[in-house]
Amino acid sequence: MSLSQEPGGKMKWLPWLVLLWTAVLSFLVRDSLDFRMNYPMTEQGPVKEGWFSVDPDGLYHARRLHRLMEEGAPVAERDSAMNYPEGARIPWPPYYTYALRGLTAPMLGGETESLQVAVERAVSSLPLWFGVLTSMVVALAAYRLGGAFAGLAAGTYHALTYGAAHYAMPGVGDHHAWVSLLAALMLLALSEGILRGALEKSRSAWLWGGIAGALAGLNLGSWVASLLYILEVQLLFACLLFVHARRSKPGLPALGLAFHLTALLVVMPAVFSSPWKEAFPWMVVNLSWFHATELGLGALVFVPLLALHPNPVLVRRYPWIVGAVLAGAGLLLWIADLGPAAGIREGFAWVSRADLFMAGIAESAPLLGSEATIPGGWGRWLGYGLMALMPAWLWVSLQCWKQRKEAVLPWLVATPILLAQALGQARFSDALSGPMALVLALAAAGLFHRLRSWKPDWGNPIPSLAVAALLWIGLIGMQWPAIAYGLDRCQHLEEDRASQSFWKLGAYRLLHEWLAEQDGEGAVLAAWDQGHALEWVAGRPSVATNFGSYVGEAGFLAPARFFTASDPKAAEEVLRRHQIGEVLVHSDLENTFPHLRNQVFSVESGQLEPPRWKASMVRQLMPLTESLRSGEGPQVDFLRLIHVSPFLDTTHRPRLSKDLGPARSLPCGWVWQRVAGARLEAEGSARATLSVDIRLRYPSGREYSYQAESVVGEDGLARLRIPYNTESLNGEAEVISAEWRFQSRRGRLIVREQDVLNGNRIKLD
Template sequence: MGRTEDAAWGERRPLAAEYGGKRGPKPAAPAPERRHWRRCLHWLILLGILAGAFFLRSLDARHVFDGDSVVIPGHDTHYHLRRIQHAVAASGRVPARDAWVNAPEGADIYWPAGFDLGLAALCRLTGAEPWSSGVERRCAWAIPVLGVGVVLATWWVGRLWRGPGTGLLAAALVAVVPSAISVSMVGRVDHDVAAILAATVAFALYLHALRSEARRPRCIWAAAAGILLGGNLWIWPGAIVFVLLAAAASVTTLLVDDTPRHRDAALYLLTAVAVVARALCTASASARPLQVSHLYLSGFHLVLSWAGAISPVLLFLVFRYAPRRPAPRLLAGGASQALLWGLVLFAVPGVWRALRGAQSFVGATADVTVSTTGEGIGLLGRGWPGVAGDLTWAAAGLPLAALFVLWRAVRPDRRAGDWLIALWLAIGIALALGQRRFAAVLAVPLALSVGGSWVWLLRLAAARRSAARLAVCCALGGALAIAVVRPLDRWRPRSVPRSWELRAIRPALDWLQTAAPSPGDSHDFGARPRFAVMAFWHYGHWLTYAAGQANIACPFGNTPQHQLGLDRSQAFFGARTEAQAADLCRELGVRYVLSPELPVPLLVKQAGLDPRHLRQQRCVATSLHLHRGLQAPERDGPLEHFRLVAEFPAAWPSGRPYTTRVFEYTLGARIVIQAPGQGDVSLSIDIVDLLAPPLHYRAAGRTSADGVCELRVPYDTQRATRRCQAAGPARVVWQDGTREARAELDIPDEAVRTGATIRCDLH
């Protein structure tokens, strides 16, 4: 016999026969010292890979940690931190509703609490004070540690699947893959990396169950994997994808190999998933807002979980009574699965529609999926463009990997886990094509597939002649250069702009938190704020966490209550008249408007205007930011209800100036001017700011025949604590061509905010 390798079941298989080599004498077993050094080298390489993975995920530390402050990149990360800070202060309680999100109504928070509670427990155990930068620092460093955990779990799966070589190669690829790095960078406090880690560890436990000889350890490993897969729904509702993957892999394996190993593993795995999912759904249904953590799972998750548990049971019954010939068994097993999932996808929703009044199954399923998971199966068909840039690293290895895992899965000498990796790769590709952030889900199975195919090619070359070995090694070297070296400089520019954008807007957020009037205690999720801040919906989490202000719209999306805030934000910035915007602010209790430069072209485009000629477009977004409130959308003249209160200059990464402006909504003082006769009247106020160019406000009108003119003015002339304030009293000038009258007028801030009347007599 030729050389041998370990099989998934523990038996020995001829290596030369598999790879095409010639038979020869059996080599002597390596000496114990040699085995020891090989083992030490293996662990040293693994430690080097883990250290390199942590180093790559920590390169952004200089952008995140700025002295005593922490600049957390991203948007969802800030709301995770808000909930973590609350959980640290409230002894592990995460509210189900937040009155400071989508004000004035507030909104339910459909994120599960597992990720936030886990980091909160870490902060409490390490002595971090609530609502402090210590919590932010601990959470920021926990993310690259979880990323290193994904690398280690990938090595574990690869080692169980095809041996130590595959494990090391797969771990090395995940350590440098841009999509895996992007979700586990230091400071990116989001649940993606935790969900991927839990799923990878669960699949490793499942492979352990398939490899176990004794029935009791096999069942224990499978049940542990099922508990972890079910509990992963507490981290991310979209983790139902991993449950479906486990069910599909188990059913496919049972259709091909009906063995006691597979039956035990599938039954205990999927039964544990269903039990945990049922418990989580029950906890979600009985959750009391503001007192216990909220899960926001739906019947959709429960139906799919129970269907996955029933699948192997149904196959067991079919195989027990079906003929022993392969063709009838496959036909009967496939028909049973088609019947089961047909009932799940059509009959069950039909009954649900009859009982609950749903409009249609497709609509109900899509609504439930999108509204409860936020991102998951319902978003596969409408993802973000540009995913190809995230997958360029796999151009050399993806076809080979896909062919390898499929070819290995259909061979008679297939291994445990071949179908799992193959289906994982297919689902990962579908998810990545649906939305770019899901490319991280693809990173692990793709690395395993590429690693397995490379190890197979290397062993094939070792069993062949030296020329073929040299050609294969050269091909692998070129693929490695394309797959690893090229994208190393591609992922960093994607993370730095998020941190830069927050740094550019951070002074405005700090001003809203420290200098602006307080809307209330933002740490109290149930306290209704006294007023809110209108902004582009992408900045909602920044306003709530970094500025302590209530937002009108936030980046949750995908549910009607959050979509309402997004529609209101678009309606405000796209309004064609100031009256429409003022009415919306009055209705929603808005006091401040945050207007950075970056979203202005998008807001103009959403208003149905041409963003290529911004200054010629008339809407509230351009009136506020481009004209600084000196040009109303519907007329030639300044805005009457919005005043510039703060302006913060910054710069784009290219060096071009970048400005963030903060406006305050007011009723505007009603200035009644009594002039000697009919003529033209103007009211001028010079507004100064130490860090911005001066603003010359000028409102104009014409007196009636009896010499009366009314103007609405949003600026006062008092020395206020605002950054932008009047340099002196207002100057009122009346002219009729032959005569002229002038006066100075003091406008109190109280009159501006309440709309009080101020009279000016020019006689």
């Protein structure tokens, strides 16, 4: 039985039909998972028309593209708005931004919208088409390797795979759909090249090796973790070296050399511009000389083969010689902790820090095991075909070996590596879905041809149409979790858009837009998931980022240290160090608190006990009653509340305590401003108490009372720090009344704005 069943010459339209079906299905699946957000609704309708994106990485890509359009080339490699005030290197290489610039140029020519809105929507729309193209690439590869049924099966399975669609939904602007497209094209180029004789003919080898290498270099220059996909190809070449040792493959040296040299040439501009190579010349997790060296060494492996071709003895021994030399050199470098070895060692350290800091991110969670918290689990993300993957892989591998079908090897080598990655981190489901769909399709095609030719004892052969229908139903059934999820989304899409869960995200967006309208100074501190929105929408520097420790450990930990602090002085010091102007508190911070607490407690292991919710700073900054004093801590006197979201988070369910009250009473967010605070002093007898009561009203209709008191000290003075002026607006807060009390006296409290901003002293007579 042949692994490949090519269609007849009279059916030249068949591949186009397979590709058309795949494209339409892939588009419909991704479009049904629409992740474009609407603004909150009021009785008069939506607050604002149009949609926006809440994908943090997509918003940063939009901002980087906008900077390229405003500032011109080259793409920015540093960002002064992150890790404020020090700034930070940008961990992403520049090629995806250049690709976005070229691809969005036709979409950004109109004058009907502001440039910023147009950029955001364009960046958040392209990944859908990357996902559709990836499905078509997988279908084409399967068609070329296994015939029409295999192409149709692979395209269908990939189109339905939620793990492949997750990064290609409308409204998501992340780079993963682009990266997976390039990875699939690279595998297609290698398999197509082998089909066209690249292992036998040098001319074909140089062509297809160069195409695959260019795609690899472009991918590495878009996302550094694409090195994993290059390692897959290098493992493929290692397998082919052993094949070459037994059966001469005269085109292999040219194929391997062309791949590595082209990849090196394509990625070198990004390496030269990388800001990481200066401080970390051999870093693995960001672009450095390590990646150029790795590709260069890969090219050198194939140079001797060009001269060894006439010598069969050395050719047979060459794979073992190469393995021994590389292993010995690597061991020496590792022991000496030099060059690339030092970069790999540092890479493991960075990975451990990423695990520590980023463990709460959904896409980093595994698909199997006790820590598998991904909604829908592996059944939705990869389909039940996962259970048949390894048997199918073994069968296809056996057929490949028997029939000497080296063209299937690129996909076979990639599958187990990506399977291990996807089961460990859900984000790699996208990359796995292509090879997985192809392997399952080739196995299904083999079963199809066997059943079609099988003649049972009790009658005639089973009709081909019946066999195809049976296998088709089985294929669709394997993706039932994803299909059911997509159908549910389609049925309730408008309800979802009008739901409180979606409105809440719109309310968060309005907080960012409100900040954009203010003349604030300094950075904004918030939970990590708000950072890129603050930088892009609010146009403000942030001390909140999901780039993790890439931006510097102190900057990444600052929000956790502030929000979990029970000591106001320690919390204020965090704000002072990072020159914070405002603090954004959103209604989901209670859910984020355990993650923030784990960050601080893990790093600052000298603490006797982890931070407590009720004593934390974040609890004090989520006022629900009329008093601005919340939780168990003292009154915060270095922040004033300048904005309260008019929208309520009715989806909130208290997790850590019941003191947050009913869900209907929880605003979606608060904005606090850091101020010096006026210094109020009163002279009196020992143990006399000075107290103030300032009542505030906000446009949202909420009223709060700021109350503070102080006892006369040994020097005969009672001192209070007042963060609110009483003569004008405090942001949006209007002062209804302001009163002081001391001993038997009371009076109207008068505090000017300059007193609050400059920390002026006010003495009560």
